[in-house]
Amino acid sequence: MKPIWIVDDDPSIRFVLEKALGREGWPIRSFTQTRDVLKALADTDNSDPARQPPQVLVSDIRMPGGSGLELLEQVRAQQPGLPMIIMTAYSDLDSAVSAFQRGAFEYLPKPFDVPKAVELIRRAVEESQREEEAEVQAPLQAEMLGQAPAMQDVFRAIGRLSQSQVTVLITGESGSGKELVARALHKHSPVSGGPFVAINTAAIPKDLLESELFGHERGAFTGAQTQRRGRFEQAEGGTLFLDEIGDMPFELQTRLLRVLSDGHFYRVGGHQAVKAHVRVIAATHQDLELRVKDGVFREDLFHRLNVIRLRLPALRERREDVPMLTQHFLQQSAKQLGVEPKRMGTMALHRLQAFDFPGNVRQLENICHWLTVMAPAQQIALKDLPPEVLGGQPLPAMGAASAALTALPENPVAQAVESAAALAEASPMSASQSGTADAGWLQDLGRHAQQLLAQGHNDVWNQLSQQFEAQLLRTALAATHGRRVEAASRLGIGRNTITRKLQELGLDDESFD
Template sequence: MKPIWIVDDDPSIRFVLEKALARENLPTRSFTHPREVLDALADADASDAARLPPQVLISDIRMPGGSGLQLLEQVRAQQPGLPVIIMTAYSDLDSAVSAFQRGAFEYLAKPFDLPKAVELIRRAVEESQREEIIEEQQPLQAEMLGQAPAMQDVFRAIGRLSQSQVTVLITGESGSGKELVARALHKHSPVSGGPFVAINTAAIPKDLLESELFGHERGAFTGAQTQRRGRFEQADGGTLFLDEIGDMPFDLQTRLLRVLSDGHFYRVGGHAPVKSKVRVIAATHQDLELRVRAGAFREDLFHRLNVIRLRLPALRERKEDVSMLARHFLQQSARQLGVEPKRIAESALQRLEEFSFPGNVRQLENICHWLTVMAPAQQISVKDLPPEVLQEHPGAAISSVVPLTEAVPPVSVESGFGEPVMAAAGGVEPQAASSADELLAGAAMLTWEPLMNVQARALLESGQTDVWDVLSRRFESHLIRTALLVTHGRRMEAAQRLGIGRNTITRKIQELGLDVSEEH
């Protein structure tokens, strides 16, 4: 094992720490001033037992040979992953802040309790060893990360498809990384030398989507001043990624089917056929079989896209990957912001693993970016986690759906997913709840799925033929209103929390006729 390096001009401190660590079977190496440490660091060799680099560095803050804070900066520049513990008899705020700003693992005030100091050093050793294992296992710029069996299945599928140009349908919840899979499929395919063109069909208004996909001729419509190549032409010889294909308007589905059938299409306003050789990868968070049965998605297009299907697991289904992903995103955020990467305590990682992550990997990435900016110390503890993680009740990610055969009080067909339904089904008036905690407590006793089942059954048995649209509009309306209420009307933040794009939430507000105003 690599030694613990101790640098302090006080021989009594060095002696006490050496003896205490020896009792813990932790090897040590001591220095009297920073210059010795830097020389030894330059001469360190992991293959030579006599010149092993440090596992952890413990340094005094004020020494005749130089400042411990300056040493911290120089050491971190050479070995960013090395935990450094700063000791000082001057327990002032400036020293503590300076130590953490420069990337110290922890701040130890003298005189210290020896057992607690040893416990802190052992935590630093464990952190250092964990980082070494992660660096060995994880490439710096990995395309995708995942050790969970479900993700390994995805990786194997990408490998098997690497020699094929077959059409692939990727399914999975919003934020689970469907575009990353699409990019990996392209990169490891015979057309990797061609372009990768992505388009989110849900984020573009219906009137513009046709032109975006197929292009338009000059004068085809008002504002078409020049000829424009569509995404199919732009992706010629490569891959076209159609994200959120389940939201594509029905009439455009017909045009897409024709292109997939023979590779020919017409630009908007054009009369000459255009041919484009493109590999198509589609993705959706929706159940396309249900969309087909509801008449909202063409069955022949579904079968054309569903040649090979890859299901991407939600993050709550791959809890064992949360730790690896969190560390990766903390490193990534630190590089983007030009700051020292923060470390995360095991207790905080455990709390993250217990979180349901409705926004999946994208939400975890956002949380890590938030922690890089907002966490006060270099070591992230449980109390530093954002409110949505800390406030989630245990088991909140698990919902029990009540079968229709169970006794559920009748609910008015006219009522939405809102207050009348909850009052009728659970006997609890939401207006009576005096806090968000009470609302959460009430919601924990009742899930919305059985209520939707009752309404859907009543509408279907009444002979109504637009049940999908009716219930979808109610659901989306309540979801968007609630998100805007939580974010005080800020659409961008609401869209981010819902896991959709800003263009999507704006379009939905318009389509649903919601009377909302945006705060600035």
């Protein structure tokens, strides 16, 4: 792991943080003024352990020789992905707002509780490691994003079809990314050098669709003052993508069938056959077999289109991809708007993963754009999510446990232990009446915590935290048959984090196959 850099002119602050972070096994490098930091940043080298760049930078806001906010601006310009935590003894709103506006990861007022400061730095480290993993994977994910098994099946199919020009039918719900699949099929095909032309057959009026597809001759109808090339001719030597093919008018289906059968078509009002050297990819969100049975879609056309079928999963079927997609769309939205990318808090991300997304990936993209504009801080909290997400998965009833959950910082271990304490204080009857599905295990956790406290243990927090983390890791690795990268993705942590945690908890040699 790369070092944590601490910047503060107060030696006592540096000493406390160095000792606390050293106990975590993290490498540390300390500075007393901003110009030394900037000089060290300019001299970093990943290949040299002594000159590695920082994983996280923790800086005071007021120091001689330059402020932490000025340092933040310069660091963001040089290393935009580096999380930076701003410390200050001047806990005023202006400083906090200024820090967040300039892209700070978090704002830490002095005096601070050391365990909370360490936990904040841990979150920043995990965020930094996730960013690094995303950068490594970015070239492979330029077209489509997805680590879920269902998406991997789609990627494999695209790979197998890369040497073929066979007709493909893509099925999937609206907003699931069917056009992205079509574009990937075109890009990795023998006709990739030709054009990719898309047409949504449901979006064009029936009277105009024939001319849009096949073109028309001059004088073919009122207003046809010149000859016009249709989409088939525009796609010559490339790919024609027919989106929402299930909505194509029945009479036009016959003309499309003829083109697919013999490769010729006539412009509207024309008498000379035009040869079509075009690969056709079609897509629909409808059940074409049912449309055929209902007599609104030609069975022979269905069989012509259904040579190879690719089913694109709905987003609710690939929830493990939500964190990756969310990060991608937040970065994309920030770039479009010219602002710093925002980050999802743990609770907010969990709620997004629990949401069913009736509008699929397109809806998630819209939500990320909305959050980029509307969320007040750089880190998006649960309460910042749009109403359809919060309404789609109602918050638990506000009993003792859920009140504790909403008030706590976004740390799963802290949430579990402190929520358990709240439940333990409540009567068993009130906890059972709260209607929360988690009340049982939280009560058990609360009773276990009370037992340890009654026995005089002084490390209850560490004991329960380690048990909690170990159980989460065992469960996730069992569910993924020991695949660490997949387990880390589903838990919402970085690959380096899961490796480190397994080593710390003595689980590295356990088998989860």
